[in-house]
Amino acid sequence: MTQEPTVPESLAGIGATALGVALLRAQESSRPDRLFDDPYARHFLQAVDPAFSPWAAGASAATARFLQVMAEQVAVRTRFLDRALLEAAERGCEQVVLLACGMDARAFRLAWPPGTKVFELDFADVLAFKAAVLDSRGATAACHRVEVATDLRQDWPRALTESGFNPGRPAAWLAEGILYALPPEAADLLLDRITALSAPASMLALDHMKDSELLRSARADISAELVDLWRGGPTENLDAWLARRGWQPAVTDIAEAAAACERPIPPAFDPARPSAGRGWLATAHLPKPR
Numbered sequence: 001m002t003q004e005p006t007v008p009e010s011l012a013g014i015g016a017t018a019l020g021v022a023l024l025r026a027q028e029s030s031r032p033d034r035l036f037d038d039p040y041a042r043h044f045l046q047a048v049d050p051a052f053s054p055w056a057a058g059a060s061a062a063t064a065r066f067l068q069v070m071a072e073q074v075a076v077r078t079r080f081l082d083r084a085l086l087e088a089a090e091r092g093c094e095q096v097v098l099l100a101c102g103m104d105a106r107a108f109r110l111a112w113p114p115g116t117k118v119f120e121l122d123f124a125d126v127l128a129f130k131a132a133v134l135d136s137r138g139a140t141a142a143c144h145r146v147e148v149a150t151d152l153r154q155d156w157p158r159a160l161t162e163s164g165f166n167p168g169r170p171a172a173w174l175a176e177g178i179l180y181a182l183p184p185e186a187a188d189l190l191l192d193r194i195t196a197l198s199a200p201a202s203m204l205a206l207d208h209m210k211d212s213e214l215l216r217s218a219r220a221d222i223s224a225e226l227v228d229l230w231r232g233g234p235t236e237n238l239d240a241w242l243a244r245r246g247w248q249p250a251v252t253d254i255a256e257a258a259a260a261c262e263r264p265i266p267p268a269f270d271p272a273r274p275s276a277g278r279g280w281l282a283t284a285h286l287p288k289p290r
């Protein structure tokens with residue numbers, strides 16, 4: 001029997017950001033010139049508010065402003081990361097790991113090669129909410145999907161391997177919408193753990209952003225909690241951070257990635273604005289053995 005989705009406790013805190021991303025994906029999906037189509041994003045929002053509509057959302061001026069400074073970042077990063085993961089899967093990474101997956105519906109909406117296993121990691125109640133919404137809509141995964149309920153501050157590598165992840169085989173990893181929220185030492189530990197679990201020919205895709213006056217003030221208009229969510233993430237530049245652990249990185253500024261999609265530079269990451277920060281998208285590969 002399908003369970004009625006209940007909004008979990010963790011969606012009131014950091015998890016609320018997962019619904020914020022879903023809102024931006026729902027808005028992008030309703031554009032005629034969309035960069036991707038995520039038909040599931042609006043279902044998550046409708047489970048919280050049955051009257052939800054992508055364009056009416058963000059009715060408060062503060063929310064609308066925050067969404068406006070973030071919208072193009074989420075649109076461009078989603079397209080970039082969709083492609084990075086599919087390419088890695090097509091090149092032979094049969095295991096895909098979505099860290100802090102939130103309402104990411106890639107397991108359902110991307111055309112995975114046969115045999116792909118997608119592991120989704122997040123808090124148990126976030127995953128339960130997500131599964132209940134997807135079940136209630138009759139959604140079917142386009143891969144072998146494995147939920148891994150875990151806290152990324154705990155021993156998640158063990159939870160992942162106990163769920164069937166094989167560290168001896170190449171994997172495609174995704175750390176999306178998460179690095180900025182980690183203190184630097186936690187970001188280092190996350191990357192160390194990913195690296196320890198990664199066989200040669202593995203790929204890691206991520207986004208990262210530098211906070212700014214513009215972004216802080218847009219968050220402050222909404223809540224103090226949202227201001228405090230930013231903990232900085234890696235302190236060195238992404239190239240050095242990844243290369244020091246044996247990854248071969250390719251880092252793109254979000255402004256360049258936006259231009260490649262013929263989208264405006266997201267205001268919060270526009271190098272021409274003194275009050276803006278910076279945003280990056282990256283892929284990194286572990287070399288194959290010779």
Ligand SMILES: C[S@@+](CC[C@H](N)C(=O)[O-])C[C@H]1O[C@@H](n2cnc3c(N)ncnc32)[C@H](O)[C@@H]1O
Nearest residue numbers: 015017018021100101102122123151152176177
């Ligand atoms: C900004 S959302 C990003 C979600 C998703 N990656 C995306 O881009 O759509 C952050 C996610 O991190 C999850 N998260 C935060 N801290 C976590 C932790 N300690 N363990 C597991 N998940 C966590 C939240 O529940 C939330 O779903």
